[in-house]
Amino acid sequence: MKTVLITGAGSGFGKGAAIELAARGHRVVATTETTAQAEALAAAHPELTVLKLDVTDAADIAQVADIDPDVLVNNAGLGVMGPLASVPLDRMRAGFEVNVFGMVAMSQAAIPGMKAKGKGRIINVSSIAGVVVGPMTAPYAMTKHAVEAFTQALRAELAPYGVDVTKINPGPYATGFNDDMVNGIAQFIEPGDGPAAEAESLVRARVLSNQLDPAEVANSLADLVEADETPVETFLPPGIEELIGR
Numbered sequence: 001m002k003t004v005l006i007t008g009a010g011s012g013f014g015k016g017a018a019i020e021l022a023a024r025g026h027r028v029v030a031t032t033e034t035t036a037q038a039e040a041l042a043a044a045h046p047e048l049t050v051l052k053l054d055v056t057d058a059a060d061i062a063q064v065a066d067i068d069p070d071v072l073v074n075n076a077g078l079g080v081m082g083p084l085a086s087v088p089l090d091r092m093r094a095g096f097e098v099n100v101f102g103m104v105a106m107s108q109a110a111i112p113g114m115k116a117k118g119k120g121r122i123i124n125v126s127s128i129a130g131v132v133v134g135p136m137t138a139p140y141a142m143t144k145h146a147v148e149a150f151t152q153a154l155r156a157e158l159a160p161y162g163v164d165v166t167k168i169n170p171g172p173y174a175t176g177f178n179d180d181m182v183n184g185i186a187q188f189i190e191p192g193d194g195p196a197a198e199a200e201s202l203v204r205a206r207v208l209s210n211q212l213d214p215a216e217v218a219n220s221l222a223d224l225v226e227a228d229e230t231p232v233e234t235f236l237p238p239g240i241e242e243l244i245g246r
Helices: 012-023 035-044 063-067 089-117 138-161 177-183 194-208 215-226
Strands: 003-006 027-032 049-052 071-074 120-125 163-170 233-236
Touching (some): 003 012, 003 063, 027 035, 063 089, 071 089, 138 163, 163 215, 177 194, 215 233
Parallel strands (some): 003 071, 163 233
8 A cells, every 4th residue: 555645636637546546445645726625525535535735835735744655646737728929927827836836846845755765656747738739738838848857857866766757648638627728718819810719729629629538547647656667658548659759
């Protein structure tokens, strides 16, 4: 049995992985951004240890040392898409605060305990957007490109201490996250901006058509928690890496 700390477990991949890992007999500390999310998750899933933990809040992050996880799953995410010319900088900064700096802060909080034990694992949830980018996707993709660099460097740095670092790169899965992100593009497009509206339509068709069952990602995260060794990256669905030239 491992103690697994998962961020962003109020919904989507994080929630699915938390439930799956608890079913496999692990102690799961499922964290959520808000108290309301934590209360709802705890009521529905008493098998989980649920905490309110906002990855941008230093006081919340301080709880990690007491939890002393064997495995940290950095899943919390914020999605923003839109034209780079008009997405407000504060919205882009918010994406970086959650997707990048929040991930770094959580990792820094967990690493001392893992080093002391001479073992541990950090699993970062990246995205296909971490390796490909197109019109309208950059505000989100830039954060996930940063996750790629962070993961690969941290994996090399922590290997001598017995701590493993890996990442997972999901494609389009039906958690609702993609829908919210794509539906938010329109607010950043000026009325009458035909090229931007056309680009939004293309992104909508590409991202929201034929979304997949998120249970595949949740199960893969659980498998990575239990694996003896991990690759540096896992692309999902299987084979999608060939389509993007990886």
